[in-house]
Amino acid sequence: MTSTTTDEAAAGTVAVVTGSNSGIGRSAAVDLASKGWTVYGTMRSLDKGEKLAAMAAEAGVTVHPVVCDVSDADSVNAAIAHVIDEAGHIDVLVNNAGIGGNGVAEETPLEMYAEVFDVNVVGIVRGVQAVVPHMRERGSGTIVNISSVAGRIAAIAQSPYVASKWAVEGLSEGLAQELAPFGIRVVIVEPGIVRTAIMAKNPEAPNESGAYDMAYRRLFNFYATGLQDPGMPAEVADVIHEAATTDDYRLRWTCGWGGPELCENRPKVSDEDWVELGAIEDDAAYAERFETLFGLRLDA
Secondary structure, eight states: OOOOOOHHHHTTOEEEESSTTSHHHHHHHHHHHHTTOEEEEEESOGGGGHHHHHHHHHHTOOEEEEEOOTTOHHHHHHHHHHHHHHHSOOOEEEEOOOOOOOBOTTTSOHHHHHHHHIIIIIHHHHHHHHHHHHHHHHTOEEEEEEOOGGGTSOOTTBHHHHHHHHHHHHHHHHHHHHHGGGTEEEEEEEEOBBSSSTTTTOOOOOOTTSTTHHHHHHHHHHHHHHTTSOBOHHHHHHHHHHHHHOSSOOSEEEESBTHHHHHHHGGGSOHHHHHHHHHOOOHHHHHHHHHHHHSOOOOO
C-alpha cells in the first residue's frame, strides 16, 4: 500500500476489519472510518453489530457491516468478494477476529486447541487466501495480523492461546517475505493487556488435578495487574493505522500494558532464566524476579 497522509488519498482507502463487533476490531473499524477510510466490519451475524453501529453513529461515520465467519472458507470468500464488488478494491485487511484459550497443556482438551487454532491461525490463512490474489493483481495492499504479547512470551496457563499466537507470528514472518515482491505489506500488531471483553469471555481454569493452582493464580494475577492501567482499544486502532500507512515500515508493532516491556525484554532473557522463573514457588519472589527480567511490577 502506498503511504500517504492526505485526505484525498485516504478517502480512497478501503479496509476490511474482521471481528469488528467488539473490542479492538470495533474500535479499529470506527477509528479508520474516522480517518476517512471506507471500512467494512465483519462479524458472524449482523445481529452482533448493534454496538458497532452505535459507536460509528456517535463518531459520525459509517462502517459497513458484512457477515463473515473466519472459521468458514466459503463465508470468508463471499465476504471478500462482496467488498471488492461493492467498493472496487481492498487496500487493507485487518485480521483481528480471534478467541482466547486458558489452560495448561496437561489438562486442556484437545478440542480447545483445535478450535483456537482454527479461528486464530487458519482464520487468518482463509482471509489471506481470499484477498491476496486481488492485492497481487493490483501490486499493492497491506495485511495487518493482530497477534499478542502472548505470541512473543509464553504466558503461563494459556497454552492454546499462546501456541496459536506463536503460530501467527511465524505465519506472518513467512507471509511478509512471500508477499514483498508483489508490493504487499504485512505487519504484526502485538497488544499487551487492553481493556476488552476477552478476559470475561475466558474465565476457565481447567485445573482438574489441582496441581496447577500456582500457574492459574499467576495467570489471573498478571491480568488483574494489567487491568489496573490497561491499554485501550483506540490505542491499538492508532497503531494499526500507523503501521498500515507509515513510510518507516517495520514488521512488528506493540502497545498496551506490558506490550513494549515484554516484547523488548524477552529476547534478552535466557531460556534458562525463563525456566527458572517458572520454578519459583513464592509469589513475592516470583514477582520480584519477573520485574527484574521484564521491567514490569506485578501485584504479589
